Amino acid sequence: MQNEKQSLLSRLEGWQKLLVVVVAILGSAWSALMYFNPIGKVDLTVRIEREIPISLPTNVGSLPLRLMYEGTDVKRASTVEVEVLNSGSTIIGGETQKWRLDLKSTDGSTVVPLGPLRPSPPNVEVTILKSSPKIVTLEIGLFNPKDSIRLGLMLVNPVNTVGLPVVGETRIPGLSQPVTTRQNIRERLRDRFIPPIAVVVFVIFLGGILFEERERWEEHSACQTVKSVAGMIWVSLFVALLSGSAISWVIAWFAADVLSK
Numbered sequence: 001m002q003n004e005k006q007s008l009l010s011r012l013e014g015w016q017k018l019l020v021v022v023v024a025i026l027g028s029a030w031s032a033l034m035y036f037n038p039i040g041k042v043d044l045t046v047r048i049e050r051e052i053p054i055s056l057p058t059n060v061g062s063l064p065l066r067l068m069y070e071g072t073d074v075k076r077a078s079t080v081e082v083e084v085l086n087s088g089s090t091i092i093g094g095e096t097q098k099w100r101l102d103l104k105s106t107d108g109s110t111v112v113p114l115g116p117l118r119p120s121p122p123n124v125e126v127t128i129l130k131s132s133p134k135i136v137t138l139e140i141g142l143f144n145p146k147d148s149i150r151l152g153l154m155l156v157n158p159v160n161t162v163g164l165p166v167v168g169e170t171r172i173p174g175l176s177q178p179v180t181t182r183q184n185i186r187e188r189l190r191d192r193f194i195p196p197i198a199v200v201v202f203v204i205f206l207g208g209i210l211f212e213e214r215e216r217w218e219e220h221s222a223c224q225t226v227k228s229v230a231g232m233i234w235v236s237l238f239v240a241l242l243s244g245s246a247i248s249w250v251i252a253w254f255a256a257d258v259l260s261k
Helices: 004-012 014-036 186-213 220-258
Strands: 043-053 076-086 099-106 111-119 126-131 137-141 149-155 166-169 180-182
Touching: 004 043, 014 137, 014 186, 014 220, 043 166, 099 111, 111 126, 111 137, 111 186, 137 149, 186 220
Parallel strands: 043 180
Antiparallel strands: 043 076, 076 149, 099 137, 099 166, 111 149, 126 137
């Protein structure tokens, strides 16, 4: 039986062997996608799309300009563009079941809503409830998968200039907390899939090389064999990182639409 398998493999052409490897990689990648998928059925993403710092120069004596908010001098501020997205496959809320999302500053600075809300589709029911100086609360009705809400915020005299300016908090059955990030859905999927896919590619690629070179090792000394295997490992790591990243991008591109249905 083993001889029959070996004869079958030996009769495969080069492109056929490559096809078998590609199919094995894609199959393993899809399995990894389903296992490592970071997008749950109930999933809410608060994405920081853009953040623009604003500050007055401090190296001049006096300026004919003064920024104030409710009687307090504003020495620096940040305008933040936020997208709230139902990134899961489950409907959140309903026409008679409104829910709330708190957008709060991470450093305790004052948060002020800027401009009108921009829901997509436009018939998403959403209003702003200013619950406290540090929190902007959105009251949202029916929120279908892929529905989104964009809004602008201003942080007055922020202290934290490195991490996320705001985070989202809510209480939704089946969801611990929203994911606050600067990444879109495809980037979230890509970063989660790269490690497992790279490992799969590394194992398959290294195994293929070792299988092809097994007969030549009998002609080499132990030192040459060790050097040869070390070189194969480095090459396999390089290929795994490149192809793992590329495969993850491709899978994430299509999976972003499939997983939210």
